[in-house]
Amino acid sequence: MVEDICSFPVTITATVVGTETTFYDQSGAVTTIHIHVVEQDTFTANGETFTGLPYTFNIDVLFEDGEVTHVFASGIVERVPLPDGSVFLSAGRLDFAAHPGSDFRIVPDVGRSGNVATFCAALAA
Numbered sequence: 001m002v003e004d005i006c007s008f009p010v011t012i013t014a015t016v017v018g019t020e021t022t023f024y025d026q027s028g029a030v031t032t033i034h035i036h037v038v039e040q041d042t043f044t045a046n047g048e049t050f051t052g053l054p055y056t057f058n059i060d061v062l063f064e065d066g067e068v069t070h071v072f073a074s075g076i077v078e079r080v081p082l083p084d085g086s087v088f089l090s091a092g093r094l095d096f097a098a099h100p101g102s103d104f105r106i107v108p109d110v111g112r113s114g115n116v117a118t119f120c121a122a123l124a125a
Contacts, residue, residue: 002104006120011044012104033061045123052080071096078106082122088114
């Protein structure tokens with residue numbers, strides 16, 4: 001359950017398929033983990049359920065001295081058809097390391113954000 005998208009809790013279920021590649025430096029320390037992902041999310045709140053369209057993005061986990069410094073996700077952030085015929089679409093790049101404790105976001109740090117107010121209003125109906 002996510003409580004920081006709308007003014008009410010939203011339950012999210014996701015189907016995720018991906019491939020992971022790990023990169024090492026000459027000493028064998030992990031420098032980067034790259035993950036290519038296809039995801040489809042379902043959002044439920046107030047008796048309303050919306051299933052998003054599958055979308056593709058990449059995650060790069062960067063390390064320095066064995067510690068994670070950034071977790072960049074880039075590509076489509078979310079793509080959900082809404083009942084009014086519009087599509088909530090966010091795309092760009094976000095850094096999960098800049099949002100501690102947040103496992104799910106629908107608005108990128110840089111890029112194009114969908115209309116969150118319209119998305120929440122549809123779930124509030």
